[in-house]
Amino acid sequence: MTASSDSALPAVKRSPMSYQTLLVLYLAVVLLPWVLSYFEGLAIRGWYEELVSFLSIIGLSMMLFQFALNARVDALAGRAGVDNTMRVHTKFGEYLGYLILLHPFLIVLPRFIVAPSFALDDVWDLFIQPETSTGMYAWSLMLVWVLMSVFKEKTGLSYEAWRYAHSAGFIAIIILATHHAVTIGRHGRYNAWFDVMWVLLCIIAVALVLYIYFIRPLAIAKKPFKVVDCHKGSANDWYLTIAKDGDFPFDFDAGQFTWLSTSKSVFARSEHPFSIASSPSALPQISYVIRELGDYTSQLGKLKPGQRIWLDGPHGVFTQNARNAKGIVLLAGGAGIGPIMSILRELGDRCDSRPVRLIYGNRMIEQMMFLEEFDALQSKLDLQLHLVLEQPPKNFEGHKGFIDTQVISQAIDHSEHGCWDFYICGPPIMVKAVVKNLQKLSISNDRILYEQLGF
Ligand SMILES: Cc1cc2nc3c(=O)[nH]c(=O)nc-3n(C[C@H](O)[C@H](O)[C@H](O)COP(=O)(O)OP(=O)(O)OC[C@H]3O[C@@H](n4cnc5c(N)ncnc54)[C@H](O)[C@@H]3O)c2cc1C
Numbered sequence: 001m002t003a004s005s006d007s008a009l010p011a012v013k014r015s016p017m018s019y020q021t022l023l024v025l026y027l028a029v030v031l032l033p034w035v036l037s038y039f040e041g042l043a044i045r046g047w048y049e050e051l052v053s054f055l056s057i058i059g060l061s062m063m064l065f066q067f068a069l070n071a072r073v074d075a076l077a078g079r080a081g082v083d084n085t086m087r088v089h090t091k092f093g094e095y096l097g098y099l100i101l102l103h104p105f106l107i108v109l110p111r112f113i114v115a116p117s118f119a120l121d122d123v124w125d126l127f128i129q130p131e132t133s134t135g136m137y138a139w140s141l142m143l144v145w146v147l148m149s150v151f152k153e154k155t156g157l158s159y160e161a162w163r164y165a166h167s168a169g170f171i172a173i174i175i176l177a178t179h180h181a182v183t184i185g186r187h188g189r190y191n192a193w194f195d196v197m198w199v200l201l202c203i204i205a206v207a208l209v210l211y212i213y214f215i216r217p218l219a220i221a222k223k224p225f226k227v228v229d230c231h232k233g234s235a236n237d238w239y240l241t242i243a244k245d246g247d248f249p250f251d252f253d254a255g256q257f258t259w260l261s262t263s264k265s266v267f268a269r270s271e272h273p274f275s276i277a278s279s280p281s282a283l284p285q286i287s288y289v290i291r292e293l294g295d296y297t298s299q300l301g302k303l304k305p306g307q308r309i310w311l312d313g314p315h316g317v318f319t320q321n322a323r324n325a326k327g328i329v330l331l332a333g334g335a336g337i338g339p340i341m342s343i344l345r346e347l348g349d350r351c352d353s354r355p356v357r358l359i360y361g362n363r364m365i366e367q368m369m370f371l372e373e374f375d376a377l378q379s380k381l382d383l384q385l386h387l388v389l390e391q392p393p394k395n396f397e398g399h400k401g402f403i404d405t406q407v408i409s410q411a412i413d414h415s416e417h418g419c420w421d422f423y424i425c426g427p428p429i430m431v432k433a434v435v436k437n438l439q440k441l442s443i444s445n446d447r448i449l450y451e452q453l454g455f
Contacts, residue, residue, distance in 0.1 A: 015322035017080040018446075019087070026069075026088055030061045033197065040191050052106050059099040060181050060198065062092060063174055067205035071212055072315070081317030083257075086455045097146035100177075104139060135180035138173050145169040158295065160270045167209050178202040213269060220310050221266040223248050227307040228285060230300055235366035237291050237335060238300045239277075242309050244284040251283070251314075252276055253321055254346035255339045255423070255451070258313030260288075262303065266310050272296055275425070275451065276314065277338040279345035286311075289369060291335035318425065318451035320346075325421035325447075327355040329412060331403055331434050333426025334362055337369055339451055340425050348377045355420075356381050357411040361388035361403045361430070365396065386411050403430070405437045417443060424450040 017025075034057040044050065068076060069089035077085050108126060112119040127136060145166070148155060152162050182195035226245040233239035242260075244250055252258075254276075261271035278287040292298045303309075318339055328347070332340040337360060347356060362368055374385050386407055387398035399407040412420065422443055424434045431452045438448055 016317035022080040071208040082315040138176035217266040253319040254342040255318040256314035261310040275339035289338035327420035331424040333430035336426030359386045428452040
């Protein structure tokens with residue numbers, strides 16, 4: 001997509017890979033080993049056997065590719081955005097769970113049809129024979145780890161402990177599953193090059209985890225930041241400002257996020273993703289709006305000016321890069337005002353002449369931030385503000401309730417909105433609801449950009 005030559009528009013940067021393109025690329029990559037399996041010269045069997053082989057091969061291929069989606073490697077995550085690669089990782093991780101859990105049942109199903117009276121004994125033999133033991137260990141671990149992912153909020157584990165367990169468990173699973181595939185995959189009759197391919201993919205997957213935990217921190221250590229200030233910006237939100245602590249290049253696009261770590265060691269992986277709220281013009285300082293939610297975010301008041309802070313980023317494609325909108329609607333829920341504010345401030349820096357509509361929702365008036373700054377921005381921009389409160393005070397003049405179709409309809413020009421971009425940021429539940437509302441108003445998906453404050 002190219003942007004128009006209007007000087008008010010942001011400079012055209014490299015267009016991020018769309019979510020749809022990422023999905024196509026993902027499917028092409030995970031299907032490739034299955035396509036290659038047909039170059040083995042093995043006889044084609046009945047449809048059921050071929051289906052089971054297909055599901056087994058793409059199951060292993062998806063499992064190995066999960067690591068690449070999670071690795072923050074610039075070649076993929078830099079182009080598609082970590083937010084999008086994580087979305088695919090989470091979504092297809094779920095399908096992968098079903099696929100692997102079904103795998104042994106699909107293999108034994110024909111025995112129940114052909115000789116039902118012997119089937120249970122056959123199944124038991126299959127489960128206990130030494131040849132299938134690595135497969136059975138992988139399968140059992142997978143069952144536990146999938147349940148841990150599905151019920152991660154209920155496990156009582158801290159996010160950091162859950163993340164370590166998630167990585168370690170899946171490394172064990174892919175090593176066991178790869179051993180299973182190269183020993184008894186299609187009864188051990190695959191050619192050596194096919195087995196070598198699985199082993200290499202498994203080595204790459206493990207190397208990517210080692211990269212995240214041990215190599216990437218070395219690069220982060222070369223770009224230290226320090227705390228400038230952290231104060232309450234609303235009843236529930238911190239306004240954290242940090243600055244570069246050294247002379248190194250750092251740049252970001254309005255709307256992007258970073259992982260922050262206040263741990264003493266750069267190798268301690270207790271890092272949290274937060275979106276940047278300041279404009280790129282405020283560099284070398286960067287600010288964040290951070291809502292108090294749990295252990296980490298409620299302790300931010302203890303940060304001391306000058307304290308070391310590690311930053312991994314910037315990441316994400318929630319930006320204006322390579323867009324050609326004639327108008328912009330910004331929809332923020334709670335702490336979602338952070339990246340929305342970054343975009344708004346950047347528009348203000350450039351005195352952008354396009355219509356800008358800001359719809360900002362919160363539960364209570366005490367949670368609203370930047371109200372005075374919005375007034376100041378109205379003198380530079382064609383900015384209309386629509387405040388939405390779930391529990392408004394008596395004299396509130398904005399919209400009561402949620403960001404619904406009514407308030408969006410009031411904010412937009414219906415004859416023009418086909419050429420406007422809609423940026424949504426907030427908790428996942430709010431983002432989903434607002435996307436649905438925009439779709440009800442016939443806003444096309446390629447005009448909707450969103451960032452969910454949670455993977
Ligand atoms: C791309 C992105 C951008 C974000 N930007 C902002 C922002 O600008 N402002 C803001 O207030 N919040 C933002 N968040 C959410 C923020 O990361 C979490 O609220 C914060 O990490 C919670 O930490 P906690 O220990 O205080 O809360 P907890 O009670 O431990 O967790 C609350 C929720 O946050 C998730 N979470 C906790 N720790 C992490 C972690 N290390 N990494 C990822 N998720 C975690 C948990 O799964 C849980 O759903 C963003 C999230 C993402 C994915």
